[in-house]
Amino acid sequence: MSGHEFVDRLKKQFGDAITTVNLEAIDPWIEVKPEGLLALCRYLRDEPDLRFNMLNCISGVDYFEPDEKKAAKAGFEPHIEVVYHLSSIVHKTTLVLKVMLPRWKDDQPGNLPEVPSVSSIWSTADWHERETFDLMGVHFSDHPDLRRILCPEDWVGHALRKDYEMPLEYHGIRGR
C-alpha cells in the first residue's frame, strides 16, 4: 500500500479529522484533529492490514521562540505539537501522527491545552502521556492517572516549554 493510497483510505474513513498530510518529510506524517484522534488510533490499531499495535513514543514539541526578534524569523506560529510514533510489529511498518495544539487553551496562560488520551488503546501511552504532561504541559483528557512522573508532585511549571523559567527556589534548594 503506497502512502497516497493509505492516506486516501484514511481520509475516506475519517474525513475532516485528518487535516494535513506530509508524505515528503523524512518521516511522513499525518496531522489529526484532537477530536478525531481516538477513533483514528483505534482504527489504526485494530484494522487487520494496518495493525499498528505498538506505540513507540509520544513526544511534545513546543514551537515557540521566546526571543521577540528571532520569533519574527522563526517561520512558525507558536503552537505545541504532540507527536505519536507508531509501528506495526506484524507488518513492520511505521507511522507518525501529529496533533497541533495551541500553547494555552483559549490563549489563557495557565490553561493547559487538551488532547484525548490514547492510554485506553496502548498502555504505553499511560506513562508517556504523564511524561508529556509533566514536562510539556499538555493535558490528556480521560487519562486514568495524570500525575507528574519525572518531576516531584509539587513542582511548578512544565520544564520543556520554551518560556519556562527555573524557579528561584524549591524547598530551600537554590534553583538558579
Next chain:
Amino acid sequence: MAEYLQQYLPQSLAYLTAALVHAVLILVVVALGTLIFIWLERKVSGRIQDRLGPTRVGGKFGWLQTLADGLKLITKEDLRPASADSMLFLIAPYVSLCASYVAYIALPFADGWVAIHLNVAVFFIVAVLGLEVFGVMLAGYASGSKWSLFGAMREAAQVVSYEVPLGICVVVPVLIAGTMDLVAIGQMQAGWFFNWFLFHDPFTFIVFWVYFTCATASVNRAPFDLAEAESELVAGFHTEYSGVRWSIFFMAEYSSMVVVSALAAILFFGGWNGPLPITHWLGLADSANPLAHYVANLLGLINFLGKAIAGVTFMMWVRWTLPRLRIDQVMATCLKYCTPIAAFGFAGAVIWTFLFPGGLVIPNKDWVVQEEYQLDEPQAQSAASTSAASTSPLAHADSGLHAEEHHGTD
C-alpha cells in the same frame, strides 16, 4: 581446676575463679572464632569470586582485616531509630549472642575438654540454639522498620519449622549411641574413620546431609538467609543496626555456624577422633600418664577444630555459589523434603540398629590395632554415668579449660 585452685584459694573463691575463667575462655573462643571465620569468609569468597580478598592489614594475607573492621565498628556511632522500642532494640543483639554463646558451654572440644559436662548436651545445644531466633525477632520488631519486621517474621517462621527436621536428624546419632552425652558419643566413634556415625549405616549418611541443610537454614546462611536477604529486605532484621551492636549480630551468626558444624563433627564425624587411630598407635590415649593424655587431647582438638572449620567452609562455599530461595520454597524444602527424609532416615536407622546391633562394617572396635584399646559399650556407659555423677556443674569444668586455653593461643 576448682580443686586445683583450692590449694591456694578459699573454696568459695576457687569455684568462682574457675567459673569466670571458663566463661572468659569461651567468650574468647567465640570472639576469636568470629574474627577468624569472618577473615576466612572473606578469603574463601574472594577466592571463589576470582578476587584476592583482604591482602594488606596484618601482612600478606590480611589476617587483621577483621580486627581493623572491628575497631572501625566500635568507633561508629551507635544509631537508634526514633521509632524504635529502645530497650528491646538495645538488648536484642545480646540475646542473640547469649544464645549461641551458651551453646558452647556443653560443647566438648576434645575427650573430656568441656566446660560443663551435661548428660543431655545434644538436647541442650539444640534447645539453646533455637533461642538465637529470639534476639533476631526482638531486633526486627524493635527496630521500628518494616523491612526489619519482615526479616524477623521470616526468621521466626523458618527457624521454628527447621527445628523439626533438625531435631529428628540429631536424634539419629543419639539413638545409635544410646546417649545424649556428647563426650560419650564422641568416644564411641574412636578408631578408624568407618567408626564414625556417618558410615554407621546408609541412613545416617542421608541424615547427615539433611542435618547439614537444616543447620544451614537454622543459622540463617545462604541459600536460606531470608531474614537478611539484602536484595529483598535491604538487610532484614539488622537494617537499623550499626556499630558494635551490628557486629554482635555477626558474632552470634558466626558462632552459631561454628556450633552447628562442631555438632555435626561430633555427631557424624567422630568429633575429636581422627580418621586413623593415631593416638592409639602412639599409646597416648590409653596411657596413664596425664601428659600423654593431654597430648592426645591436643591432637584431638586439632582434629575437631579442623572438622568444624571444614563444615563452616562448606557453608561458605554454598553461600557464595547458590542463589537464595524464596520463602515459600524454603518452607517447602523443610516440610516436603527435609522432614520426611529425616523421618525416613530415623526409621531406617532404628531398623538398622535393630537388625545389626553392632553396626555392619565394624565387627566392632576389634579393627583397632592396639589390643589394649577396647572401648566397648560398658566402658562408654560407665564413662557417661561417672560424668553424670558430677555434682557441681563447675566441678567438672577443669578439663574444658585446657581446650579453650589452647584454642585461645592458637
Next chain:
Amino acid sequence: MEPINWHSVFFLLFALVGCGFSVAVLLTSNVVRMAFYLVLALAATSGLFFLAGADFVGAMQIMIYVGGTLVLLIFGVMLTARGPFISMRTPAGEWILGAIIGGSLLVVLLSAATSVRAWRPVAVAEGEARPTATRLGMALLGARVDKLEEPDPTQREGMSGYLLPFEIVSVHLLVVLVGSAYLARPKKRAVGSTAETV
C-alpha cells in the same frame, strides 16, 4: 572464712530473676516486651532446673516454652497486630480479678510447700549415680525402670508407667494442631451455592 554456698547463691539469683521478670510481665503494657520478660522468667526457671541437676527438664523448658511457644506467640503478635494493638491496657476490674485468683493460687502453693515434710536438701552420696532423665523417658514409654527393684513380681505388673497419659497428651496436641489448621484454612467465598461455606 565461711565458704559461700554457690548453689544457694545461684538459686537465689535465678529465683529473683524469675520472680522479678514475672512481675515485670504483669506491669508492662507492651505485648512484645511482655514476651521478652516472660522469656527471661522462663529461662531463669530453667536455670533453677539445671541447678537442681535436672538438665533434661531444663533444656526441655528452654526448647518448648522459650524456643517454641514464645517464638510463635511473638510471631503471631507481629503478624497480626501492629501499632495501637500491640499495647495492652488492663482494666481495673481485671486487675482485681487477677489478684484474687493469683493470690488464692499463691496461698494454695505456699501451704502445699510448707506442708512438705522433706523440705530439705537431699544428700547425695559421693559416687552414687544420680537419677537421670533416662528413667523418666523410659517411664513415659511404659517401663518403670526405677521400680524394677521391686521384689514382688506381681507388684511389678501394675507399674505400667506413664504411657497412657503420654499418649493422651500426644493426641491432645494433634487435635490442637488439626484444629489450628482448620481455623486457618482458606476462607471459601460463596460463588454460586452457599451450602459449602460454613
Next chain:
Amino acid sequence: MATQTDDPRIIEFDVRTDEMLVNMGPQHPSTHGVLRLVLRTDGEIVSEATPHIGYLHRCAEKIGENLTPRQWIPYTDRMDYLAGMNMNLGWSLAVEKLMNLELPEKARHLRVLIAEMNRIASHLVGMGAYGLDLGTFSPFLYAFREREKILDLFEEVCGARLTYSYITVGGATADLPPGWLQKCEAFLDQLRPVIDEYHALLTTNAIFVRRTAGIGVLSAEKAIDYGCTGPVLRGSGVDYDLRRDGEQRYTEMYDGYAFEVIVERDGHYPKDHDYPPVPKTAVLGDCWHRFYVRMLEVMQAMDLVRQAIDRYSMCSGDWGTPVKLTEKLPKGDAYMETECPRGQMGFYIVSNGGSIPLRARARSSSFCNLSVTYDLCRGCLIADVPAIVGSLDIVMGEIDR
C-alpha cells in the same frame, strides 16, 4: 498463598493479616539505582507494586535543546550508562537521518563492531546484577571480570571506560588503534567458555530456575501493548528485532551480516543446541526466558563482532568524518529507533534550521519496560519483586533521563 480468582482485581489470601505499605527504594540494594516501588503487602504477598520514578532526572532533553547534536552526544552516554556506545549510535543515526548523511563502508562495520561489543558488556552486567537480585553474588563478579576486559578495549579506543562519546554524527571520533582487532578476537575466544560457566551457575541452577521459571509471566499481547522491547519483548515470544525489522537506515548497517533473531520458535531458540534446554517449568514470557534471551544475545553479539572484525579489516579508507560541532541542521524532524541492549531506544530530533535543535527527545526502552511492573507484580511474593524488576533489566539513568 495468593490465589487468582476469575476476577483479576480480587486476590484472595488464606490468612488475612494487616496490610502494609512499604517503600522499596529509592535507597534499596536491588532497585538498580534509584527506582522506588511502593509495595502494598499482605504478609509476604505483594498485592500492588507501584513504581515511582524521577529520582535521576537530569533534564537531558532540556539540555539537548541548548546544545548542538554533537555536543549532546556525551549526554546520551549518561542515559543508558551501561551501553553508552549504543546510545551514541542511536542519536548519531537520528541526526544523520535528519541531515541525510551517507557514511563510508568502514564506518558502518566499525559501528556494528563497537555496538555489539557494548551489547555484550551490557548483557553481562544485566546477567550479573540479576544474579545479585536473586541473592547470589559470585556471578556478578564473574560478569564484571569479563566486562572489565571490554572496558579495557574501549578505553584503548576512546580513552573512556563508561561514557565513551565515541560514535558520533558522521562516523566516529577516531579509528580503531592498531592491533586492537587481535585483542578483541582474543577476548572473544576467551569469553566463549566462560559463558558456559554462567549457564552452570545461573541458567541451569535448580534454585535459579525455581526462582525465575513461571514468575512474572508477560504475555506477548501485553508486552506489545506496554511497548516493551528488546529482550523483554523477545522473551515473550515476539519475533521482532530492529536490526532486522527496523528502518532501512539502521538495518543496512547490518547488511550482509548473518544473524538470527533470538526468540523462541516451536519451543526452540536459535543456537540453543549448545546451550541448556528450556526447563519444563518455564513459561514463555517469564523471568527465565527474558534472562535466557539475554544470554543468547551475548552469543549472537559475539558472532556479529567476529563478522564485523572480518569486514572491517577488509575495508580501507575513511572511518567517517565527524561533522562540525556547529553544523547547520536542515529544517524538519526525524525519529530513529535502534536496537539497544535494553530494547528499542528512540531519538527524535526537531530542527528549525539552526545548528541547535528545537527539540531533542529520547524514547527510552527501560521506561516502557518498567511500566509493566505494576501488572507483573500483582499477587507475587516480596522476593519475586526483585526477580521481576531485575529480569526487565532497567537502567534508571535511561528512564529518568
